[in-house]
Amino acid sequence: MRAAIGDNARVLRYAFISAMADLRAIYTWRTWTFAWLLRMLAQVSMFALLGKMLGSAARTQYLLVGNAVLVMAFAVLAICASTAWERMAGTLPLLIASPTAPFVVFAGRSVQWLLDGVGCSLVSLFLLAPLFGVRLPMPAALLVVPLVVLIAVSVYCFGLVLASIALRAMRLRSLIANTGSLSLMVLAGVQVSVSFWPAPVQYLANVLPLTHGLQAVREVLADGRLADIGRQAALECSVALGWLVLAGLAFRHLAESGRRDGSIEFGG
Secondary structure (H helix, E strand, O other): OHHHHHHHHHHHHHHHHHHHHHHHHHOOHHHHHHHHHHHHHHHHHHHHHHHHHOOOHHHHHHHHHHHHHHHHHHHHOOHHHHHHHHHHOOOHHHHHHOOOOHHHHHHHHOOHHHHHHHHHHHHHHHHHHHHOOOOOOOOHHHHHHHHHHHHHHHHHHHHHHHHHHHHHOHHHHHHHHHHHHHHHHHHOOOOOOHHHOOHHHHHHHHOOOOHHHHHHHHHHHOOOOHHHHHHHHHHHHHHHHHHHHHHHHHHHHHHHHHHHHOOOOOOO
């Protein structure tokens, strides 16, 4: 048991090293700051300006906070692409044949997007909020930092499930990631409250990542009760755990079915 834990930890370590190498190959600090981050800031600003146009400070705050948290999801769900790279590079059969479960590898393979997403989200919120007159109660607002990290992990677990689907439908990998992102944007309380939707849609929203974590962020910024913040954070943890278990099962099925029918080929 201890040996298995040590082996998995070592695999995760090397997967993390690989992920960070990918991040350095994709971005320099200049391209991340002046291209990617600037794009995220523009997106959040656009929605905040809609609130301004409506002449409502409350709507401006709602849209700015929601979209500042949402941009993290857009970054994190790039996991669909980076997971598909393994099949395109022809390394997936080797991962399936290795003694370590493929899920362990893929769980650490794309953590660069966690760092990317959390950075974009926190910079967007703390930089743009004062510019649009959105109050950040200090020091309580610093609780937003661990909450955004929690939401990012939850979205990452959701992304692992989508990535397992993308490995089977390579040509649809971008569509799968975009559908996941837009689903969160529409249903998770980013633009409108979850209560706006009919009951069946609310049930779906409550099992999606982001929904409860974003509500916890809103509670923090509204000087909400610590008990309410903790309850929403606990619900977000539960959602993350559920998606993580589902992702593990999905990757296990992918590996077992690939071994059985020979559908895991060397190449994309």
